[in-house]
Amino acid sequence: MSIDPPGFELPLRLFLGFRVLIDDLHAELARQGHPHARPMHGFVLQAIGAEGTTAVELGRTLGVSKQAAGKTIDTLERLGYVERARDARDTRRKIVRLTPAGVDLLTRSARIFDDLRARWAAVIGPERLRELEADLRRVTPPDVFRLDVPGWFGAS
Amino acid sequence: MSIDPPGFELPLRLFLGFRVLIDDLHAELARQGHPHARPMHGFVLQAIGAEGTTAVELGRTLGVSKQAAGKTIDTLERLGYVERARDARDTRRKIVRLTPAGVDLLTRSARIFDDLRARWAAVIGPERLRELEADLRRVTPPDVFRLDVPGWFGAS
DNA sequence: CCTTATAGTGAACCAGGTTGTCTATCGTGT
């Protein structure tokens, strides 16, 4: 009685949907003066947040080692999206803070994501999109930051 | 008038959904005798197909360089999922074919994906799941194999 | 028959991840 598609289509569509959004985001970001932004940069900047963080903390948030977090911070620092400053009260720590460029990237990303979402709503209907999001929330973990994105694809 | 979530949640949920399915798949595959299968292996095996392919062809299908495709084939060969054979009519070519282990991995993956899909259907309802898939089909490209998965995340 | 295109491979490199090690600093318990 099944008009159901094969099960493997579902993950593929989810991934394709993700990819389409991310690709569109970065095409638009490149047009708006952020040609070097990469898929995870916005995500990491979001995880860093307005108050700043440290490498260890960021690693915990993202679910990667502190060294990996440190490398990512290096890259973002090189691109001018974050800066490091020593913590006065604990000179071991280095606070990572968003630069104006980092804030700009985040602001633009948020707006572009809203636009892209509106585009999806125009295609499939706003109600269906809300349902889609609600359904996904029910089958995915609540903590949206623990993507464990980096390296999961090559996880042994 | 908006009870809509911020736009950035959508890609995250899509990715999380993908990740959940893939993680569950591989946990189950490991239980069923494929502990070394990695997220992209099943996908690549699927792309290779029953008739076999070549490194160049596979690269084109997957949207990566022929060298990258070759490396992936090396890995799959080492794991016993594919084998290479010279093409009699064109001795430059090496045909990559699935071994019985490769076919087994593919078969099991298909069944597990069906099970996982059924689990989602049980949570959100079969009709909502079909709608979710239908909606995703309308906002994603039709060619499900051109994931360009490898490296897209680090694309410059 | 010579030239061009193609298949496969190797090397060098890059991004990002891992673990292990080391130093500096903090903070606590005696």
Add this chain to the structure above:
DNA sequence: ACACGATAGACAACCTGGTTCACTATAAGG
């Protein structure tokens, strides 16, 4: 007061999987 354990950051070595460049062998066509 101080020694010692815990923590932050950094460095090195290594892995995976991607890239480009260069090369060889074979095919195919003017």
